[in-house]
Amino acid sequence: MTEQVDHRVAAPGRSNLDPAVLAGAESFARTWATAVIGSSYVPMTRAEVAEHLQALTEVLVHALHASPFRTAPGYEIGARLVEAHFTGTDTLGRTVQLLGDDLLGELGIQPDELMRSRLAALQGALAAGYARALRERTLAEQEAIRAAVLDARDQAEAALRASEARFRAMFTEAAIGIGIADIEGRILDVNQALQDMLGFSVEEMRQYNIRDLMHPEDGGSVWRLYDQLTAGECDHYRAEKRFRRADGEQVWTHLTLSLVRDDHGDPQYQVAMIEDVTDRHLLQNRLRYQAL
Template sequence: MGSWELAQRWAGALDGVVAPTLTRTQIEEMLAALCTGLIDAARGGDDPDVARQAARMLVAVNYRDPAAVSRSVRVICEDLVVAAADGPADPALPEIRGRAVGLAADFAAGFTAALRSAALAEHEATLAATLAAAREAESRRALSEARFEAVFDGALVGIGTVDMTGRVVNCNAIMAEMLGQTPETMPGRTVADILGPDNLNYAFEQLQLMVAGESDSFRTETEHVRTDGRTTAIDLSMSAVRDTEGSIQFLIGVAVDVTERKQLADRLWHEANHDALTGLPNRPHLFSRLTCAGPPIGVCYLDLDGFKEINDLWGHSVGDRVLRVVADRMREALRPTGALAARIGGDEFLVLIENCSGETQLVDLADELLAALTAPLEMDGHMLAVGVSIGVAFFEELPTDTDELVHAADAAMYRKKNDARRDPAR
């Protein structure tokens, strides 16, 4: 499969997601150019930005629906692997699959960043237009008030004005809906009264500074808990409107509901940092945590014994179910300790304990994990037994090379395995 056929499959996968600004032929031509770079990256090329560039180009031509992400990730993880590999017997196939997963994660991150940039650009344009109309209303009231009202009422973002006593002058319907209010109930009330005590956060503090004349503007992303219990994520900008003499006349706020974008970003982050099968943190997420872990550090390296035999005898679907049970048991055993468990390989897991009290705590925790994970488990009416080998390592200070943590615990585990082979009674 070449880049052109891969582009056609990708374009077909995106059919019906949104009405793009390009024709189908133009989309295929655009994707073909991107696919050439992606295939090269999957084969080990050195372009670190190719997947993010693909995401930015899709957003630029109006692919902004979350479905575009999930369908594109499937193309990258499946069709791209076929295009990059030299057939199913290609010895480089595992490395190509691994690179494809990394490209999919980069694509998802790039898509989220491009969506945010597009939303913020639209936000800035709306704010600039609103402020321009508001300032014109002060100098040419008769004409500009009508324009301001048109922008105010017809905007696709929330707009509200506040006087210098902290009371709402007016707001449009979208602003009121974000706050769980109506446009009729907000004017005349203080911002503190409308928000309620649960929402008097950083954004409210910045508003107070503006009311006191100590600040001219601010911008922040905040969460608002409505009276119906729903939480709305809001991108809020506030600016002071001054008269011709420089005195502040009122404050104007523009708000964008970014709840769906934030939820999408959170979901994409979770998918990129967690193992799809077990739900545990994955290897990249673990190593990211290790770089900023609080010493002393303790790690337990776990390897399942006899897992290959389960796969060979019962099949990989049963093996996958066994891994999920193992992950659930690890979570339950570690819940009181606050330790982090991650899946770092096929049947390999690692547990990170920050602020560890010493090797005694590590050994006790390893014993608890051993007891929890080696208990027999039932699969389709059959009782299966899974053995576990555990190695531990303790560090007073965080090593400069985080690989050292894993290697030390891995080595300890293999020493135990070798000791057990020499002395089966151990």
């Protein structure tokens, strides 16, 4: 069991901010709100979004001037963005892009080497906190879907029909890609999210075996785990994996593969739940490159 680290920081008091800096934070929060509104479905009005982002901006301002300097506030801001449902595919990229000289200019802060170094460190921490919170939320969704699949196996006939209806609704509407294959790896069905992710139609996908989508640079451990799963030696595993799209491009994903057994406990189907993490992967590589 991994240790859970609490990265939350206490909200700073507004009275500690210079009025000019506070006005700059308010102006930047409005710019930030304009950039991210529409990139995610957030159950807030525009004014509420600006107010929420202003509170996060004030946390950033205090972090930039704190002594000793810490990156934990950046991590906290990333997590709070996910908690508020700012999880669209462009939200993180637009946020990181804004948290540069635009922020320092709005706040009237001289963009010297120290401030730029601190801001870069907070950007990296924000991206890390955002990625971790988003992964934890995705894993919770995946566990719920997996539980629904297992529940469908165990229920009586009447309850089974209801469970299958719930699974079909989840399968169809889920934001993550879901695919079902038999134990030999022949693809039986995929949802719309997976079709959009890989660029194949459901009819085209049914012509493939899972091994046909194998990336030549996949780690050997991924396929050792896959062989163990299809042999019934484990019930599920998770891995980072690349898939090829219909247009030849590659997609970085977080893959969760689960085994569904029949009434006798023998392997019957495999269910793959696939999250596209290409944008986060590229962003983290870029931030790592900038940091070095």
